[in-house]
Amino acid sequence: MIRRFSLAVAASAAVGFSLLSVPAHAAGTQAPNPVAQRSGDHVKCTSLDNGQLCIVMDNSPQSITTIYTKKDGDSIKAHLGYRMRGTSTYDKLEKIDKNDRATSTWTMSWPCNSAVGLLKLENGKVYETPSATFPGC
Known part of the structure; x- marks a missing residue:
């Protein structure tokens, strides 16, 4: 999970997004379905x-x-x-x-x-x- 989180942070920094805009599955957590x-x-x-x-x-x-x-x-x-x-x-x-x-x-x-x-x-x-x-x- 730490590796997925690190990859999400690196990917979001590369494209100029904050971590908050990364989908929950990319950060390795399960978010409630809207x-x-x-x-x-x-x-x-x-x-x-x-x-x-x-x-x-x-x-x-x-x-x-x-x-x-x-x-x-x-x-x-x-x-x-x-x-x-x-x-x-x-x-x-x-x-x-x-x-x-x-x-x-x-x-x-x-x-x-x-x-x-x-x-x-x-x-x-x-x-x-x-x-x-x-x-x-």
Whole structure:
């Protein structure tokens, strides 16, 4: 493990990365799996001018989560939501500041359907993710 750690440090120094950006398996440790890597999940994201919008479709329990990470710019007021089979559903209006992450989750049962994640600004402008589906659908 010490040798792998040393190699990770040397490799990260050679490419200008900090050790924190080296994947856990390269440093010889086991990190917990993020939600996007759990079995049965499917994630689609899109980059926006001031952040990133993602949808996570999970099958344990069956749920849809929309996540907006605001990386820059002024605060906004927006609703997170999703659209499935032509119907849009939104959560409450919330203020999202720079460096904040807003998340909304809906738990439900459905057959194999696709969905898009939505970010609806207070002024009515809507942004969406690419369509996501469950693996195996």
